[in-house]
Amino acid sequence: MTTPARPLPAPTPETREYWDGLKRHELRLQRCRACSRAYFYPRPFCPYPGCHSQDVEWFTASGRGNLASYVIVHRGHPAFGTPYVLAVVEMTEGGRMMTNLSGIDDPTPEALPVGAEMEIDFEDVNDALTLPSWRLVKG
Amino acid sequence: MFDSRELSHKVAIVGAAETDTVGVLPNHSVLQLHAESAFNALRDAGLTLDDVDGLATAGVSPAALTEYLGIMPRWLDGTAVGGGSFLMHVGHAVAAIAAGYADVVLVTHGESGRSRVGAAGPGRTDSTPGGQFDAPFGTFGPPTMFSVPIAAHMARYGTTEEHLAAVSVATRQWATMNPRAMMRDPITIDDVLASRLIAWPLRLLNCCLVTDGGGALVLVSEARARDFPKPPVWVLGRGEAVQHTNISQMWDFTEWTAASRITGPEAFRMADLDHSAIDHLMLYDAFSHTPIYAMEALGFVKEGDGGPWFAEMRSAPGGVLPVNTNGGGLSYTHTGMYGMFAIQEAVRQLRGEAAAQVDGVQTSLVHAPGGMFSATATLILGNQ
Ligand SMILES: [Zn+2]
Numbered sequence: 001m002t003t004p005a006r007p008l009p010a011p012t013p014e015t016r017e018y019w020d021g022l023k024r025h026e027l028r029l030q031r032c033r034a035c036s037r038a039y040f041y042p043r044p045f046c047p048y049p050g051c052h053s054q055d056v057e058w059f060t061a062s063g064r065g066n067l068a069s070y071v072i073v074h075r076g077h078p079a080f081g082t083p084y085v086l087a088v089v090e091m092t093e094g095g096r097m098m099t100n101l102s103g104i105d106d107p108t109p110e111a112l113p114v115g116a117e118m119e120i121d122f123e124d125v126n127d128a129l130t131l132p133s134w135r136l137v138k139g
Numbered sequence: 140m141f142d143s144r145e146l147s148h149k150v151a152i153v154g155a156a157e158t159d160t161v162g163v164l165p166n167h168s169v170l171q172l173h174a175e176s177a178f179n180a181l182r183d184a185g186l187t188l189d190d191v192d193g194l195a196t197a198g199v200s201p202a203a204l205t206e207y208l209g210i211m212p213r214w215l216d217g218t219a220v221g222g223g224s225f226l227m228h229v230g231h232a233v234a235a236i237a238a239g240y241a242d243v244v245l246v247t248h249g250e251s252g253r254s255r256v257g258a259a260g261p262g263r264t265d266s267t268p269g270g271q272f273d274a275p276f277g278t279f280g281p282p283t284m285f286s287v288p289i290a291a292h293m294a295r296y297g298t299t300e301e302h303l304a305a306v307s308v309a310t311r312q313w314a315t316m317n318p319r320a321m322m323r324d325p326i327t328i329d330d331v332l333a334s335r336l337i338a339w340p341l342r343l344l345n346c347c348l349v350t351d352g353g354g355a356l357v358l359v360s361e362a363r364a365r366d367f368p369k370p371p372v373w374v375l376g377r378g379e380a381v382q383h384t385n386i387s388q389m390w391d392f393t394e395w396t397a398a399s400r401i402t403g404p405e406a407f408r409m410a411d412l413d414h415s416a417i418d419h420l421m422l423y424d425a426f427s428h429t430p431i432y433a434m435e436a437l438g439f440v441k442e443g444d445g446g447p448w449f450a451e452m453r454s455a456p457g458g459v460l461p462v463n464t465n466g467g468g469l470s471y472t473h474t475g476m477y478g479m480f481a482i483q484e485a486v487r488q489l490r491g492e493a494a495a496q497v498d499g500v501q502t503s504l505v506h507a508p509g510g511m512f513s514a515t516a517t518l519i520l521g522n523q
Contacts, residue, residue: 007275008265009265009270009274010265010266010270012271015271040272041272068392069287069288069290070287070290071283071286071287071290071338071339072336072338073277074335074336074337074338075279075282075337077277077278077279083336083339084277086276086278086287088387096387097272097387098272098273098278098385098386098387100276100277109290109340112290114290114291114294114295115294131275
């Protein structure tokens, strides 16, 4: 038996710009022109309750955010070395994304305070795909 | 406008049973578990499959189960949003029976969660939102996803690993009294904290079992509810909601928003009861933190007080409000979609036939998630 490979995304029409942006090491997000909030993941309308405008635009985001929550995985996907961090980052402009953390070899709860400032990294997986990862901003 | 309060106490559970055994059942297919549950619940009500004209199930399609059972229901419900689906089925059945869409509704659950006999495999998911935006980072089953919000709850409210452990300890105390429970040896906080890490802050003893089994319910209208061998268990209130699918998109990691805004208030309003009227709770415990979030969302404690409440052993035998008296998903059984077993234990308590029977239970509130905090369903059941 071979080890199962890391699951990789298959972009869809409404997410293509995001994935193409990552290849250029740019974080392309969408924001709503009606309520001016950014959101994630990509879709052609604003998903926030009370708005739901279809008037949205792509922009290049700052790649800054805060650690919203996380787990330190000890029994996880066989393609990943344990322990690894499954984290959710709340992006400064709006929207939350799941990610892994870079720059952390031995993750501990003490080293990962919820709310910590984060910045994006780009992990080139292959010629066709770059995934985001995020790192703690060194204070 | 119709008012849900008019449907309170109008439909009753008159048959309820689980599979002959629960746990490790390598000689039962998924459909066989559904069928065994159905036969047992119908026998409990003194009915047969030929009496059933409404069918609700999750995990398999109502069509697949209809063929297997050899029935032709005139009302069906295949709502499948995870473990709490069966609570939703009960709520839907109340409306269907009141509308005359069906007279005898059968709700079934069967799952070969451990042995995987006759279970369908996963399909392609890499182009779904979860496949694109969560899976590439190593999500690996519920322990790595349902757990993601906990760190935020700990940071905001001071919830601790000891609080999480207390939920497992209190639940195990109930399991020691239930001969059908898979895990019956008492455990301590230290035992939980010494068990191996799965996905911090969750350790092995913070995680539910993985088992095989099933359960079924039979519901009929008030007009005939008293004509069955067992006393009726009335559906007094219900609520259901869904807020997301992927855990990264949960609205607020520190609260179960859909439960606090919708399913708790709707169930209490329909039942015309307040919290002080609830004698017994079944709070689906996929993991130690799930009941903590549910206690807070349903308003039994203030936001952030769930952990300390369990740490004071208030849910344990002899405590002020018994919770998960069958031993829960943590120690009794957990097939994957445990909600059916939570309802079954509430029915047993209300009939006075539970293994760890609590004195004088007249009302029981059952709450369950679906998916990773995605769905929420609440039932209030009573025997008066
Ligand atoms: Zn908007």
